[in-house]
Amino acid sequence: xxxxxxxxxxxxxxxxxxxxxxxxxxxxxxxxxxxxxxxxxxxxxxxxxxxxxxxxxxxxxxxxxxxxxxxxxxxxxxxxxxxxxxxxxxxxxxxxxxxxxxxxxxxxxxxxxxxxxxxxxxxxxxxxxxxxxxxxxxxxxxxxxxxxxxxxxxxxxxxxxxxxxxxxxxxxxxxxxxxxxxxxxxxxxxxxxxxxxxxxxxxxxxxxxxxxxxxxxxxxxxxxxxxxxxxxxxxxxxxxxxxxxxxxxxxxxxxxxxxxxxxxxxxxxxxxxxxxxxxxxxxxxxxxxxxxxxx
Amino acid sequence: xxxxxxxxxxxxxxxxxxxxxxxxxxxxxxxxxxxxxxxxxxxxxxxxxxxxxxxxxxxxxxxxxxxxxxxxxxxxxxxxxxxxxxxxxxxxxxxxxxxxxxxxxxxxxxxxxxxxxxxxxxxxxxxxxxxxxxxxxxxxxxxxxxxxxxxxxxxxxxxxxxxxxxxxxxxxxxxxxxxxxxxxxxxxxxxxxxxxxxxxxxxxxxxxxxxxxxxxxxxxxxxxxxxxxxxxxxxxxxxxxxxxxxxxxxxxxxxxxxxxxxxxxxxxx
Amino acid sequence: xxxxxxxxxxxxxxxxxxxxxxxxxxxxxxxxxxxxxxxxxxxxxxxxxxxxxxxxxxxxxxxxxxxxxxxxxxxxxxxxxxxxxxxxxxxxxxxxxxxxxxxxxxxxxxxxxxxxxxxxxxxxxxxxxxxxxxxxxxxxxxxxxxxxxxxxxxxxxxxxxxxxxxxxxxxxxxxxxxxxxxxxxxxxxxxxxxxxxxxxxxxxxxxxxxxxxxxxxxxxxxxxxxxxxxxxxxxxxxxxxxxxxxxxxxxxxxxxxxxxxxxxxxxxxxxxxxxxxxxxxxxxxxxxxxxxxxxxxxxxxxxxxxxxxxxxxxxxxxxxxxxxxx
Numbered sequence: 001x002x003x004x005x006x007x008x009x010x011x012x013x014x015x016x017x018x019x020x021x022x023x024x025x026x027x028x029x030x031x032x033x034x035x036x037x038x039x040x041x042x043x044x045x046x047x048x049x050x051x052x053x054x055x056x057x058x059x060x061x062x063x064x065x066x067x068x069x070x071x072x073x074x075x076x077x078x079x080x081x082x083x084x085x086x087x088x089x090x091x092x093x094x095x096x097x098x099x100x101x102x103x104x105x106x107x108x109x110x111x112x113x114x115x116x117x118x119x120x121x122x123x124x125x126x127x128x129x130x131x132x133x134x135x136x137x138x139x140x141x142x143x144x145x146x147x148x149x150x151x152x153x154x155x156x157x158x159x160x161x162x163x164x165x166x167x168x169x170x171x172x173x174x175x176x177x178x179x180x181x182x183x184x185x186x187x188x189x190x191x192x193x194x195x196x197x198x199x200x201x202x203x204x205x206x207x208x209x210x211x212x213x214x215x216x217x218x219x220x221x222x223x224x225x226x227x228x229x230x231x232x233x234x235x236x237x238x239x240x241x242x243x244x245x246x247x248x249x250x251x252x253x254x255x256x257x258x259x260x261x262x263x264x265x266x267x268x269x270x271x272x273x274x275x276x277x278x279x280x281x282x283x284x285x286x287x288x289x290x291x292x293x294x295x
Numbered sequence: 296x297x298x299x300x301x302x303x304x305x306x307x308x309x310x311x312x313x314x315x316x317x318x319x320x321x322x323x324x325x326x327x328x329x330x331x332x333x334x335x336x337x338x339x340x341x342x343x344x345x346x347x348x349x350x351x352x353x354x355x356x357x358x359x360x361x362x363x364x365x366x367x368x369x370x371x372x373x374x375x376x377x378x379x380x381x382x383x384x385x386x387x388x389x390x391x392x393x394x395x396x397x398x399x400x401x402x403x404x405x406x407x408x409x410x411x412x413x414x415x416x417x418x419x420x421x422x423x424x425x426x427x428x429x430x431x432x433x434x435x436x437x438x439x440x441x442x443x444x445x446x447x448x449x450x451x452x453x454x455x456x457x458x459x460x461x462x463x464x465x466x467x468x469x470x471x472x473x474x475x476x477x478x479x480x481x482x483x484x485x486x487x488x489x490x491x492x493x494x495x496x497x498x499x500x501x502x503x504x505x506x507x508x509x510x511x512x513x514x515x516x517x518x519x520x521x522x523x524x525x526x527x528x529x530x531x532x533x534x535x536x537x538x539x540x541x542x543x544x545x546x547x548x549x550x551x552x553x554x555x556x557x558x559x560x561x562x563x564x
Numbered sequence: 565x566x567x568x569x570x571x572x573x574x575x576x577x578x579x580x581x582x583x584x585x586x587x588x589x590x591x592x593x594x595x596x597x598x599x600x601x602x603x604x605x606x607x608x609x610x611x612x613x614x615x616x617x618x619x620x621x622x623x624x625x626x627x628x629x630x631x632x633x634x635x636x637x638x639x640x641x642x643x644x645x646x647x648x649x650x651x652x653x654x655x656x657x658x659x660x661x662x663x664x665x666x667x668x669x670x671x672x673x674x675x676x677x678x679x680x681x682x683x684x685x686x687x688x689x690x691x692x693x694x695x696x697x698x699x700x701x702x703x704x705x706x707x708x709x710x711x712x713x714x715x716x717x718x719x720x721x722x723x724x725x726x727x728x729x730x731x732x733x734x735x736x737x738x739x740x741x742x743x744x745x746x747x748x749x750x751x752x753x754x755x756x757x758x759x760x761x762x763x764x765x766x767x768x769x770x771x772x773x774x775x776x777x778x779x780x781x782x783x784x785x786x787x788x789x790x791x792x793x794x795x796x797x798x799x800x801x802x803x804x805x806x807x808x809x810x811x812x813x814x815x816x817x818x819x820x821x822x823x824x825x826x827x828x829x830x831x832x833x834x835x836x837x838x839x840x841x842x843x844x845x846x847x848x849x850x851x852x853x854x855x856x857x858x859x860x861x862x863x864x865x866x867x868x869x870x871x872x873x874x875x876x877x878x879x880x881x882x883x884x885x886x887x888x889x890x
Contacts, residue, residue: 003784003785003787003788004785006785006787007785007786007787007788009787010786010787010790011698011786011787013690014690014693014694014697014698015694015698016690017686017687017688017689017690017691017693017694018690018691018694018695018698018703018707020687020690020691021687021688021691021707021710021711021757021761022706022707022710024714024754024757025710025713025714028714028717028722028725028754029713029717031725031728031729032721032724032725035728078615079615079618079619081615082611082612082614082615082616083615083616083619085612085615086612086613086615086616087616089612090609090612090613090616091616092371099620100616100619100620103619103620103622103623103624104619104623105877105881106623106627106873106874106877107619107622107623107626109811109873109876109877109880110626110815110870110873111811111812111814111815111816111817111842111869111873112815112817113815113817113842113845113846113866113869114626114630114815114866114869114870114873115626117630117845117849117863117866118626118629118630120849121629121630121633122629125854142622142626145619145622149619160408162404162406162408163408163410163411165366165369165404165408166404166408166409166410166470166473167410167420167421168366168369168397169364169366169397169401169402169404169474170397170398170401170420170421170424170473170474170477171393171394171395171396171397171398171421171424171425171477172394172420172421172424173394173424173601173602173605174605174609175604175605175607175608175609175612176424176601176604176605176608178608179608180420180424181410181420184411184412185410185411199716200716202718203716203717203718203719203720203721204718205718205719205720205818206719206817206818206842206846209818209846209849209850210849210850214850243718243720244720246720246721246723246724247720247723247818247821247822250723250724250727250822251821251822259728262724263724263728266720266721266724269718269720269721270717270718270721273716273717273718274713274716276716277712277713277716291411291457291459292411292457292459381585381589382585383585383586384585384586384589384590386589390590390591391589391590391591392589392590392591392598394598394601395588395589395598396589399585399588399589424601425601426598426601
């Protein structure tokens with residue numbers, strides 16, 4: 001009987017834990033939305049951030065977050081896919097291979113602040129590029145690389161070995177097989193991984209504090225030349241992102257409506273992260289269906 | 296002039312011992328690590344014939360087949376010794392371009408393995424790699440090979456549909472068409488119908504009889520009746536050795552080796 | 565099923581009628597087309613290998629640069645490493661008698677890590693057990709999306725919630741100014757819960773059902789099966805999940821910095837302000853001059869972080885090796 005009682009108790013406690021977890025999420029997300037949703041207006045999204053006055057917006061920070069994401073992906077995707085292809089197709093069982101795997105593991109485990117410090121060391125101190133999109137993008141690439149490498153390797157490994165055999169049996173070379181058979185077959189998995197990692201990159205802040213910086217010039221959206229100082233496309237200007245803005249506004253700013261701006265920014269941030277998550281699932285499933293069903 | 300080994304049965308009549316056969320296997324051995332999967336096998340294979348390789352599971356017939364187009368190269372633990380001569384060329388030499396070899400010695404696998412692409416792209420994939428890119432030439436080759444594989448009538452109106460939407464038998468014929476598009480001279484079949492239903496099996500067996508006119512076919516099969524139906528010559532493999540090799544009629548009606556007779560009579564499988 | 569176009573069937577072999585099979589199959593004698601094709605194989609391979617090399621380069625240069633920079637304090641500014649680690653006196657900004665004692669920060673980092681794990685572990689493991697033992701259906705349908713959303717929430721948002729919700733709550737219940745280890749451990753605990761849960765759930769779900777069935781067949785209850793069979797079998801992976809949570813807690817910077825108070829002192833209670841390695845770095849790095857001892861001291865704090873990260877990696881490796889043995 002004692003074991004029956006303890007069984008019941010245990011099950012109740014365990015279920016309570018799960019319930020608590022769900023409750024926490026609802027409370028967390030709910031609270032942020034409650035605090036900030038009122039502040040998210042079109043005006044908020046399209047106004048420049050303000051250092052002294054009430055009513056500042058997040059126009060530049062929002063743009064910076066996206067621009068930085070795109071530049072980071074331009075670096076990360078080819079490099080990550082190359083790494084994943086190497087580990088799954090070209091690497092032989094050797095000390096070099098396990099060393100590369102260890103490197104990927106190390107990069108994956110580093111706290112983001114350390115990656116940020118490294119970025120600062122290289123770009124700001126050594127090369128004197130200063131706080132810029134480029135510095136932030138390279139630092140974020142280091143941060144994001146292990147995810148893409150792992151996702152690519154796993155996706156390629158899960159492609160049925162039959163397909164590789166079929167291609168080789170036709171006399172097709174290794175690289176051509178990778179390019180035209182394996183990578184396309186692995187594409188849904190890789191794409192899902194990329195979009196999910198985009199969500200992480202979008203919300204990342206510690207890496208960017210000392211690489212992309214805490215300020216952003218007032219962007220002139222009429223000037224698209226990458227060479228102008230205040231052009232949105234200039235990769236060598238400092239670029240405070242949305243998530244960094246949340247931090248800096250709470251730590252260093254003196255505007256009176258800082259809590260509202262922070263909450264509003266947080267709502268926007270979470271919404272975009274959720275959209276990325278949803279997109280990854282939906283797109284990945286849709287592509288998978290297309291490849292195996294129709295054409 | 297091949298060397299006659301005491302272990303193998305090359306007592307193969309109807310053959311001029313002086314001339315090398317179209318495909319001549321000489322003392323071939325294949326090792327997976329320490330395990331010897333194929334033990335010093337020698338056999339001649341004549342042009343435009345269907346040769347069936349039968350034997351119980353694990354007897355080395357698939358390994359033997361894969362040595363002929365050097366598919367075993369894909370496995371790092373595999374080691375091949377001996378010689379294989381194709382039209383006089385020693386295939387196991389180091390300076391052989393394996394890619395060109397596999398263009399001439401094609402392979403069809405046990406489970407149909409079309410690429411997750413359209414029917415058209417499946418056939419075209421290897422063509423493009425081997426340098427055939429001109430659209431008109433490619434289109435003609437696609438139609439030809441699908442006709443030869445007895446698939447054209449069923450798919451000509453939907454070439455851009457995913458190959459995975461075809462039935463199992465159709466997929467296997469697509470795989471045959473893929474190989475035919477490269478204009479091989481030898482086609483290796485590794486249990487091509489064991490995953491298919493009887494009707495598809497019959498279609499493919501008829502197809503193989505047609506192909507025999509222009510190609511040399513070597514077929515590994517689990518199904519003795521299939522060997523009896525389509526093969527000109529049959530070889531029996533057991534535990535890596537070539538036990539007997541003869542014209543199909545004589546092979547089944549008057550087997551020379553005791554093990555062959557036992558296998559044919561179903562005393563072990 | 566007759567073969568038509570017999571003429572064109574042979575057209576390609578006619579082309580080769582003059583070349584012998586040797587020419588077609590031997591590498592040296594082939595035509596330009598084939599050599600070009602082989603060249604692109606090499607180019608593809610080269611591109612891939614370059615990518616792999618860059619990854620190695622990034623990791624090595626990161627470690628080397630940070631170690632070198634972190635050692636400057638000891639090599640060039642004459643600070644004793646032992647006093648750095650064990651001294652409680654952190655005052656690098658003082659113009660006359662700067663001191664470089666990192667102990668308060670080291671204490672803060674470890675305190676936050678262990679305290680947050682104490683909060684997170686029971687709820688995480690409990691949730692993971694629910695997802696794998698009590699109701700896989702609800703677990704995978706309802707809880708997994710919840711966990712994914714929680715993982716995806718950026719850390720600054722957790723910090724914001726800590727600042728706007730938890731700190732005032734603590735103040736309202738008599739907790740001084742509200743900043744300190746208490747809000748820190750709550751916020752970081754919330755942050756690492758989804759991480760631990762998802763890894764633990766995967767670990768538990770990968771235990772083969774046969775083990776559980778064998779236990780039930782002997783008359784054991786669900787709970788007995790869980791703590792006598794399932795948990796011991798999954799133990800290394802569960803520990804890995806916890807260690808990974810700890811690693812994340814140790815390296816968390818901005819969220820902690822918003823609520824810990826940032827005073828370089830070992831606090832006497834959970835509601836007195838404190839600081840961690842990460843928070844002192846983020847707070848001060850922008851305000852120090854390059855090459856100054858203060859600046860070097862911050863890099864040395866970063867070096868401690870780096871070393872701890874490597875230690876966490878070694879621990880997880882050791883654990884995963886043990887789980888392979890089981």
